[in-house]
Amino acid sequence: MRLASQVFILSVGVATISLIIGYGFSGLWPVTPIFLLLGLAWWYMRRRNRGGAIIFVFLLLAAVAGLLIRTGAAWSVVCLVAALTAWDLEGFLRLLKDASQEEMTSRIVTTHLRWLLAVDGIGLLLAITVPLIRMRFPLGVALLAILILFVALSRGIGYLRLKT
Amino acid sequence: MTGRFWLLICLVYGLLFLGLIALNGAVIALAIPLVIYLGAALLSTPEEYQLEATRSLSPDTVTAGTEVTVKVSVQNRGSQTQEYLLEDILPARVEKVSGDTRTLAVLAPGEGVEIEYSVKAGRGGYSFQGVRTTDFDRFGLFQRQATLPARAHFLVMPEVNRLRSIPIQPRRTHGFAGPIPARRAGSGVNFYGVREYQLGDPRRRINWKVTARHFEDLFTNELEQERIADVGLILDARRQCDVNSRKDSLFEYSVQATAALADVFLRDGHRVGLLIYGRGRETTFPGYGKVQRSRILRALARAQTGDNLALESLANLPTRFFPARSQIVLVSPMIPEDYPILIRLIACGYHLMVVSPDPVAFEAKEKNAGKTLELAVRLAHLERVLMLRQLQRAGVKIVDWQVDSSLDQALGLGLGRATRISGLRGG
Numbered sequence: 001m002r003l004a005s006q007v008f009i010l011s012v013g014v015a016t017i018s019l020i021i022g023y024g025f026s027g028l029w030p031v032t033p034i035f036l037l038l039g040l041a042w043w044y045m046r047r048r049n050r051g052g053a054i055i056f057v058f059l060l061l062a063a064v065a066g067l068l069i070r071t072g073a074a075w076s077v078v079c080l081v082a083a084l085t086a087w088d089l090e091g092f093l094r095l096l097k098d099a100s101q102e103e104m105t106s107r108i109v110t111t112h113l114r115w116l117l118a119v120d121g122i123g124l125l126l127a128i129t130v131p132l133i134r135m136r137f138p139l140g141v142a143l144l145a146i147l148i149l150f151v152a153l154s155r156g157i158g159y160l161r162l163k164t
Numbered sequence: 165m166t167g168r169f170w171l172l173i174c175l176v177y178g179l180l181f182l183g184l185i186a187l188n189g190a191v192i193a194l195a196i197p198l199v200i201y202l203g204a205a206l207l208s209t210p211e212e213y214q215l216e217a218t219r220s221l222s223p224d225t226v227t228a229g230t231e232v233t234v235k236v237s238v239q240n241r242g243s244q245t246q247e248y249l250l251e252d253i254l255p256a257r258v259e260k261v262s263g264d265t266r267t268l269a270v271l272a273p274g275e276g277v278e279i280e281y282s283v284k285a286g287r288g289g290y291s292f293q294g295v296r297t298t299d300f301d302r303f304g305l306f307q308r309q310a311t312l313p314a315r316a317h318f319l320v321m322p323e324v325n326r327l328r329s330i331p332i333q334p335r336r337t338h339g340f341a342g343p344i345p346a347r348r349a350g351s352g353v354n355f356y357g358v359r360e361y362q363l364g365d366p367r368r369r370i371n372w373k374v375t376a377r378h379f380e381d382l383f384t385n386e387l388e389q390e391r392i393a394d395v396g397l398i399l400d401a402r403r404q405c406d407v408n409s410r411k412d413s414l415f416e417y418s419v420q421a422t423a424a425l426a427d428v429f430l431r432d433g434h435r436v437g438l439l440i441y442g443r444g445r446e447t448t449f450p451g452y453g454k455v456q457r458s459r460i461l462r463a464l465a466r467a468q469t470g471d472n473l474a475l476e477s478l479a480n481l482p483t484r485f486f487p488a489r490s491q492i493v494l495v496s497p498m499i500p501e502d503y504p505i506l507i508r509l510i511a512c513g514y515h516l517m518v519v520s521p522d523p524v525a526f527e528a529k530e531k532n533a534g535k536t537l538e539l540a541v542r543l544a545h546l547e548r549v550l551m552l553r554q555l556q557r558a559g560v561k562i563v564d565w566q567v568d569s570s571l572d573q574a575l576g577l578g579l580g581r582a583t584r585i586s587g588l589r590g591g
Contacts, residue, residue: 053171060175064182064191073190081197088201091168091304095249095268104277108247108270115302119204123197131190146184150177157173 004096004109008046008089012039015059015082022066022075035062046090056087077127081120088116169205169305172198201303209306210299214242215271217295217314224318225462231261231282232318236295238279240271249298250279253311255290258283285320287419289466292316319465322419327428327572331579334393334515336489342392342433350389357386394437394450395429396486397422397460400496401442402476403469407497407523409530414497415469417521417567422495424571425519426460429493438463439485441478443470447485478505489513497523500551507558517561519575524548525566 016039020032042055060083063076092112096105137145176195183192216239221232236252251266263281271277279295294314300307329343337344341351349356358371361382374383399422407414422438429436430453437450438460448456448463474480486492492514496502509516528541552562563578565571 053168057171057175060194064179064194067190067194068186068188073193076190077194077197080194084197084201088303095304104267104269108268111270112302115204115208119201120197123200126200127193127196130196131193146180149180153173153176 004089004093004113007113008086008093009043011082011086011089012042015039015079015086018075018078018082019059019062019066022071022079026066026069026071028069028071035059038062042086046093049094052090053087056083059083073131074128077124081124081127084123085116085120165306166304168303169202172202172305176202202305205301205303205305208302210246210301210308211242211244213240213244213246213248213297213299213310215239215248215297215312216241217312219292219314219316221292221316221318224316225321226318227321228287228323229284230320231284233280233282234292234316236279236314237276238269238271238295238297238312239276240273243273245270245272246299247302249300250277251296251298252279252281252314253293253296254283255285255292257288258285258290287320287322287416287465288468289317289319319462321461321465322416322423324427324461325420325424325571327424327575329432330425330428330575332393332395332491332515332517334395334489334491335513336487337391337393338435340392340433342390344391344393345388348389349386352387352390354388354390355385356388358383359386360384392433392435394487394490395434396450396490396492397426397429397436397438398481398492398494398496399438399440399442399464399467400478400494400498401440401467401469403442403471404476405497405499405523406469407527409526413469414521414523414526414567415467417526417565418495418497419464419467421519421521421565421571423461423464425493425495426464427457430454430457430460434491436460437485439482440464440467441475441481443468443472443475445475445480445482447482450487478502481505481509483509483512483514486514489515491515491517493517493519495519495521497521498548498551500547503551503554506555506560510559516559517563518552518555519563519565519571519578520552521565521567522548525568529568 016035019035023029023031023035038055038058042052045052045055060080063079063083066076066079067073096108176198179195179198180192183189183195218237218239220235220237222235223232226232234252236250238248238250240246247268247270249266249268254260254265261282261284263279265279265281267277267279269277292315294311296309296311298307298309332344334344345352345354349359358374361370361375361384365384369384371383371385375381399418401415401418405414426436426438433452435450435452436456438448440446440463446463446467448459450456451459492509494506494516496518498518498520506516506518524541524544528537531537552564556562561579563574565574565578
């Protein structure tokens with residue numbers, strides 16, 4: 001449980017710092033205290049056992065905004081992955097409160113962190129490398145691909161809802 | 165699917181939409197970690213689980229205030245290692261004292277986990293139904309809830325206060341030795357009379373003073389036989405007779421009194437039966453000893469007040485349940501409509517005692533003091549006293565019990581007074 005808490009704090013720190021560095025290096029230092037405040041707020045909310053989903057959304061929006069104003073794509077991706085990790089661990093730690101057996105808890109934490117690390121690694125790698133692949137599509141093909149993606153996602157969600 | 169899942173879906177759609185509007189591939193690429201996270205959760209969605217739960221309670225019969233230890237063991241009989249949140253469902257009015265009713269566990273095939281905690285509850289019967297299980301994927305985006313059956317029951321017996329022996333004199337007794345003077349000569353300890361000496365009479369029983377007054381005749385002392393009797397206990401469980409306060413109800417006191425009376429009568433060796441009259445007519449057939457005590461206490465543990473149109477008055481008392489001319493003890497707060505029925509019982513030859521917890525004093529204690537209330541209490545009290553006196557005149561032994569004081573004290577006072585009145589009538 002302690003390890004998961006430490007990883008949570010680390011993730012919040014990484015998400016905040018990557019945003020600060022991204023925005024700072026682009027000459028937007030006056031904005032950076034906001035990210036610091038967001039990070040602190042998330043840490044404080046966790047201590048108070050309150051959900052930090054809203055902070056996660058804000059950090060994600062900041063990462064997207066950073067991409068749009070060209071603060072460096074890598075920093076935004078790192079921020080998003082770290083924020084996702086922190087958000088996941090926050091929920092996980094809340095669930096972990098019910099684990100009463102020490103041995104069981106350490107097993108659960110280790111398994112969860114392993115999975116999270118794998119997901120983060122693959123996500124980070126793909127999110128950084130995919131934009132580097134330059135392919136030119138006509139607008140119609142691009143629109144069609146996006147449409148197929150939307151439909152596939154919607155069908156997938158529909159299927160999951162039926163299943164559960 | 166949880167709220168977390170929907171938040172992620174919204175974010176993924178949002179990023180795709182924004183990337184499309186901004187014609188920025190990097191924004192769309194930001195959705196990739198989220199999609200992979202969703203995919204990983206989807207891959208680890210729980211399959212149909214095969215869990216088995218067993219429960220043990222120790223002890224399963226307790227007195228009020230005593231803790232019961234609950235142990236629930238859950239075994240994974242399936243073939244997949246899975247994370248489970250297990251939560252034991254407590255029956256209503258049962259309070260957890262220590263331990264945890266919830267646990268998070270990862271169960272490999274054949275592996276098990278145990279939940280242990282203690283509870284306590286007031287008088288009654290309680291049933292545990294099952295364990296609520298929630299299984300979810302690795303990231304808590306999909307979850308499924310079910311209840312595993314793990315049934316067990318425990319009983320909380322009423323408190324039994326020890327009372328001093330209660331003198332009763334029913335018209336019919338049994339042949340076995342007991343505490344009741346049987347108005348017959350035989351083996352006993354109290355003097356009954358004098359008769360002529362018969363062959364085989366022990367010499368120490370010869371009454372020498374009487375013998376000295378007669379020429380050539382010997383006289384022996386006779387002792388009074390002491391026997392046991394049938395005692396029928398009736399617990400009035402009609403809802404209309406019950407008074408509830410914020411903390412407890414008058415019925416609880418009635419149950420305690422019945423338990424204490426059953427205990428003392430059985431201790432004296434009598435054959436005791438129980439009838440709980442109210443919601444239905446729950447009977448415990450007459451019997452002797454510790455086993456019967458346990459049966460009666462079990463019946464009392466489950467006793468509840470209830471409404472039943474057919475049993476609104478005592479007119480439907482199953483008198484055949486009680487042996488003719490036996491002792492009946494009615495534990496009831498009493499209502500005026502009961503008076504003629506009790507008189508009928510007396511006429512049938514039963515020896516009747518009424519232990520009546522005072523509902524007027526009990527209810528008045530809870531109300532705010534005021535002049536109107538004082539007047540109302542006085543009127544209600546007068547009405548009650550009048551009814552009890554009428555019953556007493558008809559030959560019913562009345563024990564008017566203020567539940568603040570001990571039942572033993574009330575029995576001492578009530579039975580003493582009744583004896584005096586009987587004595588006056590006899591004189």
